[in-house]
Structure formats: C-alpha cells, structure tokens
Amino acid sequence: MNLFKKFAFTLGLTVVASSTFANQSITVGATETPHGVILESIKPQLAKQGIDLKIKIYPDFEQANVDVATKKIDASYIVYRPYIARFNTLNKTNLVSVVPVHIEPFILYSNKVKSLKEVPYGAMVVIANDVVDTGRALLLLNKLNLITLKSEVNHYDALTDKLPTVQDITSNPKNLEIRQYNAEKLADIIKITDFVILNGNIFLQEKLNKSNVLYMERGLDGKNIWAEYLVTRPNDVNDVAVKKVAQALNSQATKDFINKTFKGEISPAF
Structure with missing residues (x-):
C-alpha cells in the first residue's frame, strides 16, 4: 500500500470512527463573530465527547431566539440576559440562560x-x-x-x-x-x-x-448583566449535549482562546 492510499485508508477509518462516536447533534445559533468564532473553537473538543456541534449564523439576534423557542434550533449564544428577559415577556416564552461566556464592549x-x-x-x-x-x-x-x-x-x-x-x-x-x-x-x-x-x-x-x-x-460590572449567554429551553437545560456545550464554553481552553484571539476586545465572563 503506497503512502497516499495508506493515508486515505487511515483517514477513512478516522471519519467512520468519529461519525460512529458522534452520537448526538446540537445546533446553536450565533453571530458570525465573536460568538461563531468561539463556538467553532470548541467543536473538536466536543467531537471527542460524541457531540456534533452545528453552528447556524444569524445576522438577526431576534430570529435566533425565535428559532430556539419554536424548536428549530437547540440553543442560541447571541445575546445577554436583559434581552432574554424582555424577549420572554413579549413572546410569552421561558427561555433560560445557561452559562455566561463573554462580555462585549x-x-x-x-x-x-x-x-x-x-x-x-x-x-x-x-x-x-x-x-x-x-x-x-x-x-x-x-x-x-x-x-x-x-x-x-x-x-x-x-x-x-x-x-x-x-x-x-x-x-x-x-x-x-x-x-x-x-x-x-x-x-x-x-x-x-x-x-x-x-x-x-x-x-x-x-x-x-x-x-x-x-x-x-466594557460592561465589567462583576454581575455579568451584560455577559453573552448560552440560552436554551427549560426542558433542555439538562440535555447531555447542552451541558457539554456549556462546559466547553466555560473551560480554561475557551478562556485562553478568547484572550488570545480577541486580545482584550472582548472579555471572558467566567
């Protein structure tokens, strides 16, 4: 077997193994940056745990949360808690903030x-x-x-x-x-x-x-009022995929990624 074929064969086995192991999928709505960039950084970490993270980019943070409420996507990572509180009041929904991730100026x-x-x-x-x-x-x-x-x-x-x-x-x-x-x-x-x-x-x-x-x-009030949160429906807070995404977003690796990538333009909220 030549080197190219050996590599292709090995890669094929890796893909099969990965797809077999990725036994749960989750779709999270986000802006292109910084939310989408941060989510992209945790995809490999989640894949190792059997979670296939799909990122749906929205130009409109309103629609992302409408899609969470109507079960078109599983979660959003796009806004802060005052907005979610207002959204719930206006739309008679009960979306839940799971974990804070970053604070934007x-x-x-x-x-x-x-x-x-x-x-x-x-x-x-x-x-x-x-x-x-x-x-x-x-x-x-x-x-x-x-x-x-x-x-x-x-x-x-x-x-x-x-x-x-x-x-x-x-x-x-x-x-x-x-x-x-x-x-x-x-x-x-x-x-x-x-x-x-x-x-x-x-x-x-x-x-x-x-x-x-x-x-x-900077929004650094010590209370995370203006922190951007992972948000989902109340029945899904304890879903395995949601919990693993939350853990990955609040990991030291993510904190280091935010600091290194954005160089102080945004701040970790955990």
Missing part, C-alpha cells in the same frame, strides 16, 4: 468627531431601536453627561431595574438628535451620522477603526 463611535469635547450642538446620535439596547445607549449618554435621565432610571444594576426610554430624558444640553434603527443597520449608517452607539460584535464584524472609538463601556 458597548461603543460610542464616530467617523466625524475626534473627542467628546468636540461634540457639536445638534449632533445626530444613532442607537439601536430594541428596548434593551436603547436603554443601554441612553445610560451610556447619561454617564458621559451628554444627556440627563430621570433618577429612577439612570442606573441598571439588576435585571429587575427598569431600562430608560427617550421619554426619560430630562436634559439634553447639546440638543442631540437621537435616532433609532435596527441594530443590524447601524454599521451602514456610520458614514452618514455624527455618532453611532453599537455592540462589540458589530464593531468586530465590520472591522471598524479603533481610532474612531470615542468611548468604550
């Missing part, structure tokens, strides 16, 4: 303005239009003293706290024009507006210029 970004001291009067600020990211964006603007919020909604320290809306703005000294768009459209709007507030995954996906970041909120 929340970023004030501009192609036009070089510092917070140069924010012009009447500047346009574009934020996401979903309730959770709208609230988080307003909290960021309040923190930077660009607006003032009502005292009862100027903080978010627990999932039971109420997130602010634009109606909760009590002072807007720069007369900022705050516009809301779908989160997936924010990257397209950057060129035509003064400021955009966006999630770290959009920043990474679009490979935006770090020098145009005016402020980065």
Whole structure:
C-alpha cells in the first residue's frame, strides 16, 4: 500500500470512527463573530465527547431566539440576559440562560468627531431601536453627561431595574438628535451620522477603526448583566449535549482562546 492510499485508508477509518462516536447533534445559533468564532473553537473538543456541534449564523439576534423557542434550533449564544428577559415577556416564552461566556464592549463611535469635547450642538446620535439596547445607549449618554435621565432610571444594576426610554430624558444640553434603527443597520449608517452607539460584535464584524472609538463601556460590572449567554429551553437545560456545550464554553481552553484571539476586545465572563 503506497503512502497516499495508506493515508486515505487511515483517514477513512478516522471519519467512520468519529461519525460512529458522534452520537448526538446540537445546533446553536450565533453571530458570525465573536460568538461563531468561539463556538467553532470548541467543536473538536466536543467531537471527542460524541457531540456534533452545528453552528447556524444569524445576522438577526431576534430570529435566533425565535428559532430556539419554536424548536428549530437547540440553543442560541447571541445575546445577554436583559434581552432574554424582555424577549420572554413579549413572546410569552421561558427561555433560560445557561452559562455566561463573554462580555462585549458597548461603543460610542464616530467617523466625524475626534473627542467628546468636540461634540457639536445638534449632533445626530444613532442607537439601536430594541428596548434593551436603547436603554443601554441612553445610560451610556447619561454617564458621559451628554444627556440627563430621570433618577429612577439612570442606573441598571439588576435585571429587575427598569431600562430608560427617550421619554426619560430630562436634559439634553447639546440638543442631540437621537435616532433609532435596527441594530443590524447601524454599521451602514456610520458614514452618514455624527455618532453611532453599537455592540462589540458589530464593531468586530465590520472591522471598524479603533481610532474612531470615542468611548468604550466594557460592561465589567462583576454581575455579568451584560455577559453573552448560552440560552436554551427549560426542558433542555439538562440535555447531555447542552451541558457539554456549556462546559466547553466555560473551560480554561475557551478562556485562553478568547484572550488570545480577541486580545482584550472582548472579555471572558467566567
């Protein structure tokens, strides 16, 4: 048997053995990056345990969780707990957060303005239009003293706290024009507006210029409120495949991978 045939034969045996051993499949919805990249890194580890991890990439984090709720996929790894709480309330679902994996920054970004001291009067600020990211964006603007919020909604320290809306703005000294768009459209709007507030995954996906970041909120509150979680249905929390994915996502190998691959742009949440 020549070397090529021997290699092909050996490879064939390996594939057969692997497919025989991969006795359970699980499909997890994710964004392309960082979620999808992190999931891809744990596939070999899971394959050795008999778990065939399939990754379904979504541009829309809403649809991913709809698909979990309707059993089209098994789990999602795409959003943080405030969003899941809101999703459950609106859709009368009961999706469950399993384990935290990473924390993304929340970023004030501009192609036009070089510092917070140069924010012009009447500047346009574009934020996401979903309730959770709208609230988080307003909290960021309040923190930077660009607006003032009502005292009862100027903080978010627990999932039971109420997130602010634009109606909760009590002072807007720069007369900022705050516009809301779908989160997936924010990257397209950057060129035509003064400021955009966006999630770290959009920043990474679009490979935006770090020098145009005016402020980065790391989300490292010690409570993992803004951590991105593996999410599934309550009846599947103890499913073997879900548990093994959760263990792999919270392994030292994954922590090392996040630190090495993203170099501080996102942080492990465990």
